[in-house]
Amino acid sequence: MDAVRRPIIIAIDGPAGAGKSATAREVALRLGLPYLDTGAMYRVVGVAAMRRCIRPPLQPACEEQLVELAGLLEIGFTGDPRDQRVLMDGEDVTNELRTPAASVMASVVSAVPGVRREMVRLQRQLAAATGGVIEGRDIGTVVFPDADVKVFLTASPEVRAQRRFDELVGKGVRTSWDEVLEQQRKRDERDSTRADSPLRPATGAHILDTSGLTLEQVVERVLALVP
Numbered sequence: 759m760d761a762v763r764r765p766i767i768i769a770i771d772g773p774a775g776a777g778k779s780a781t782a783r784e785v786a787l788r789l790g791l792p793y794l795d796t797g798a799m800y801r802v803v804g805v806a807a808m809r810r811c812i813r814p815p816l817q818p819a820c821e822e823q824l825v826e827l828a829g830l831l832e833i834g835f836t837g838d839p840r841d842q843r844v845l846m847d848g849e850d851v852t853n854e855l856r857t858p859a860a861s862v863m864a865s866v867v868s869a870v871p872g873v874r875r876e877m878v879r880l881q882r883q884l885a886a887a888t889g890g891v892i893e894g895r896d897i898g899t900v901v902f903p904d905a906d907v908k909v910f911l912t913a914s915p916e917v918r919a920q921r922r923f924d925e926l927v928g929k930g931v932r933t934s935w936d937e938v939l940e941q942q943r944k945r946d947e948r949d950s951t952r953a954d955s956p957l958r959p960a961t962g963a964h965i966l967d968t969s970g971l972t973l974e975q976v977v978e979r980v981l982a983l984v985p
């Protein structure tokens with residue numbers, strides 16, 4: 759008798775600006791799989807915290823409040839992978855999620871173990887029935903360590919900062935390249951040195967440096983790994 763196969767899960771991890779989003783969206787579209795942007799979930803928690811005037815550095819009492827908040831928030835996604843909208847308690851907050859302040863706050867709240875616990879629970883729940891292409895920092899290491907495909911995308915800090923800068927300018931956010939590079943350095947450090955689920959390649963992950971590659975080349979390499 760055939761074993762019941764669970765839906766396919768493709769984990770795409772790596773630092774900011776490595777090309778995770780563009781790659782994951784395109785792979786999801788081509789395979790007809792759902793796309794799950796887990797960074798957006800931490801960003802929603804960050805934005806919700808900022809609206810409640812919670813700012814870094816976090817006090818221990820604030821951390822408890824944040825965990826409670828993360829458990830109560832209703833985080834949802836609508837639209838196809840190329841134009842996905844993110845909902846916070848039914849409100850479309852997609853544009854608010856990408857400001858530099860929201861990026862810092864997302865990184866700060868994502869270091870709180872209780873917040874991670876809530877998000878991981880939700881991520882497993884969202885992807886369990888349908889599978890999907892899941893983008894984040896700990897998908898292959900923590901959320902779905904038995905994913906069918908694990909990819910760790912990376913690129914040089916300068917290439918990553920340039921991509922983020924272009925993305926922000928394209929969205930009309932006023933910033934400078936130096937500021938983007940400096941924020942990225944701080945965020946990389948926070949994401950990879952935190953005690954809970956630090957950013958690192960999972961066992962069995964395919965490491966792909968995207969510095970000299972086009973999006974199409976990266977997508978093709980990921981698709982070639984799919985069983």
Ligand code: DC
Pocket residue numbers: 774796797798800801861864865866868869893894895896897945949
């Ligand atoms: O991918 P992103 O830039 O939207 O992620 C926002 C922040 O959330 C980033 O600082 C790292 C954190 N994050 C995380 O800790 N774990 C994930 N699975 C996804 C994102």
